[in-house]
Amino acid sequence: xxxxxxxxxxxxxxxxxxxxxxxxxxxxxxxxxxxxxxxxxxxxxxxxxxxxxxxxxxxxxxxxxxxxxxxxxxxxxxxxxxxxxxxxxxxxxxxxxxxxxxxxxxxxxxxxxxxxxxxxxxxxxxxxxxxxxxxxxxxxxxxxxxxxxxxxxxxxxxxxxxxxxxxxxxxxxxxxxxxxxxxxxxxxxxxxxxxxxxxxxxxxxxxxxxxxxxxxxxxxxxxxxxxxxxxxxxxxxxxxxxxxxxxxxxxxxxxxxxxxxxxxxxxxxxxxxxxxxxxxxxxxxxxxxxxxxxxxxxxxxxxxxxxxxxxxxxxxxxxxxxxxxxxxxxxxxxxxxxxxxxxxxxxxxxxxxxxxxxxxxxxxxxxxxxxxxxxxxxxxxxxxxxxxxxxxxxxxxxxxxxxxxxxxxxxxxxxxxxxxxxxxxxxxxxxxxxxxxxxxxxxxxxxxxxxxxxxxxxxxxxxxxxxxxxxxxxxxxxxxxxxxxxxxxxxxxxxxxxxxxxxxxxxxxxxxxxxxxxxxxxxxxxxxxxxxxxxxxxxxxxxxxxxxxxxxxxxxxxxxxxxxxxxxxxxxxxxxxxxxxxxxxxxxxxxxxxxxxxxxxxxxxxxxxxxxxxxxxxxxxxxxxxxxxxxxxxxxxxxxxxxxxxxxxxxxxxx
Numbered sequence: 001x002x003x004x005x006x007x008x009x010x011x012x013x014x015x016x017x018x019x020x021x022x023x024x025x026x027x028x029x030x031x032x033x034x035x036x037x038x039x040x041x042x043x044x045x046x047x048x049x050x051x052x053x054x055x056x057x058x059x060x061x062x063x064x065x066x067x068x069x070x071x072x073x074x075x076x077x078x079x080x081x082x083x084x085x086x087x088x089x090x091x092x093x094x095x096x097x098x099x100x101x102x103x104x105x106x107x108x109x110x111x112x113x114x115x116x117x118x119x120x121x122x123x124x125x126x127x128x129x130x131x132x133x134x135x136x137x138x139x140x141x142x143x144x145x146x147x148x149x150x151x152x153x154x155x156x157x158x159x160x161x162x163x164x165x166x167x168x169x170x171x172x173x174x175x176x177x178x179x180x181x182x183x184x185x186x187x188x189x190x191x192x193x194x195x196x197x198x199x200x201x202x203x204x205x206x207x208x209x210x211x212x213x214x215x216x217x218x219x220x221x222x223x224x225x226x227x228x229x230x231x232x233x234x235x236x237x238x239x240x241x242x243x244x245x246x247x248x249x250x251x252x253x254x255x256x257x258x259x260x261x262x263x264x265x266x267x268x269x270x271x272x273x274x275x276x277x278x279x280x281x282x283x284x285x286x287x288x289x290x291x292x293x294x295x296x297x298x299x300x301x302x303x304x305x306x307x308x309x310x311x312x313x314x315x316x317x318x319x320x321x322x323x324x325x326x327x328x329x330x331x332x333x334x335x336x337x338x339x340x341x342x343x344x345x346x347x348x349x350x351x352x353x354x355x356x357x358x359x360x361x362x363x364x365x366x367x368x369x370x371x372x373x374x375x376x377x378x379x380x381x382x383x384x385x386x387x388x389x390x391x392x393x394x395x396x397x398x399x400x401x402x403x404x405x406x407x408x409x410x411x412x413x414x415x416x417x418x419x420x421x422x423x424x425x426x427x428x429x430x431x432x433x434x435x436x437x438x439x440x441x442x443x444x445x446x447x448x449x450x451x452x453x454x455x456x457x458x459x460x461x462x463x464x465x466x467x468x469x470x471x472x473x474x475x476x477x478x479x480x481x482x483x484x485x486x487x488x489x490x491x492x493x494x495x496x497x498x499x500x501x502x503x504x505x506x507x508x509x510x511x512x513x514x515x516x517x518x519x520x521x522x523x524x525x526x527x528x529x530x531x532x533x534x535x536x537x538x539x540x541x542x543x544x545x546x547x548x549x550x551x552x553x554x555x556x557x558x559x560x561x562x563x564x565x566x567x568x569x570x571x572x573x574x575x576x577x578x579x580x581x582x583x584x585x586x587x588x589x590x591x592x593x594x595x596x597x598x599x600x601x602x603x604x605x606x607x608x609x610x611x612x613x614x615x616x617x618x619x620x621x622x623x624x625x626x627x628x629x630x631x632x633x634x635x636x637x638x639x640x641x642x643x644x645x646x647x648x649x650x651x652x653x654x655x
Contacts, residue, residue: 469560512548596627
């Protein structure tokens, strides 16, 4: 089940969670208990489960497409009688549900729809009320106050701007909590109802580029907090009676005292924004917990991963952090955190990390052990689900049609009768034999739209098995039956993926040498060394070499590549650049732009400083793979050199 894990939502005390697995929703007890299916009908997709407490009993709400269009279904966590079905409301009135939140008192659900609408759905009556609507994209970060009287969310403006808004859940009065100046997101009410915490890109501390004259804001996010009542002091400021050394158990509010009321003084709300005293960085997933606020902090990494120690090193990990509002300190709770949710009482965290679902305390660092007195790894293997591939494929076909209809860049589908297209291809579903057949069918259906960037990517499509080993060289069979090296591609030292195995230090192999054995096995005169290099990519391999001049056999160790494209690409660019330099007498520079993405941006800058210093520049965009950085490329190439600076060591010593 862990392989198909989608999302999970813990109950009030973290004794169990609603878990979405492969289009079904299950209730899973965390410790010493069973798992039970709440919605697991073949051919129907259930997603986005959320838990809430109603009259002391745990309930679950989720999104279902049982009637074709999205609807909400409700069921108690204890499950329904064998003949009973979950209660379903609002079918066809929600659009495609992108985000779902449930009020703590269970009275209503908040829905973010694909068409920019923010909706409130009453649990008892099924009434759907529109709270707000965005013209610039999807609302996100839906968060109810502890007393369920207020709803906060992030409302988009012209990209990349977004602001926080607040709405009363009774009269639907909407108020701007922050101005539309920055990117404000991930709001969360603190559990005492006194503050609204959120994340915002409003830190402006530029960093100089080390390759070219440029400045960039690489760490602009920081958590902030709004005091909701005008008389509530900042938790980071001085306190009239001083700050206690620690919070005693007697000072904590017992759960039995009820939910605190949330009072909001709307006048001057944006003037009461204060930053958390933490470093600016890259933050997501802010949540409120007992006496504090949690978030994920992500490392600053390159898009290509070339800055890692080696290309095979794992990606740097994200960290789960907690800010203790009482003690005014930050605590590191867990490394390698991918996602988390907080229990209703704020005392425990449901943590997804390293392919495992764990329950850990919200106020101290999680133990490295799988199980303990205060933490446990949830056994998802208890989930049992019957898979009907044909029913899944029918559901996937219909959902694909709805997703394309709801998100296509033109409302009229470019003049295509989309319903007609789906009807015409639907009979093919009865003839599918494998999932690959479904993928082929969806490609054909998307092709009817005649648009770009409409892809079908199967889950786990690329695989992670052993790869063919490649030597970064041109090798051919000669008349004497030997397989000789005709050309060794040179390494590009600025690209870790473009290393040349045969040009590595100590290998000492030259064009004309013959490869007579690989790993002690002789090279077949017909098939050559390639079959002997199967599965050797990234692993040391011994080659037996016969020198071209007829000397003694040599043994050398190389580490084959799994992909020669970067190596051959850089060699091709070097050849084209040499040609341009020769034909122009050195007056013209040459740059190739392979795509309008991060790889292309890196490639431009490898030789930009040298090539633009010439009288003219040839910019080659043949075979460009497209992307989104075109305006950046044009802007960079349009720059003119108006002055150059030279510093000698003598002048520098006088400073």
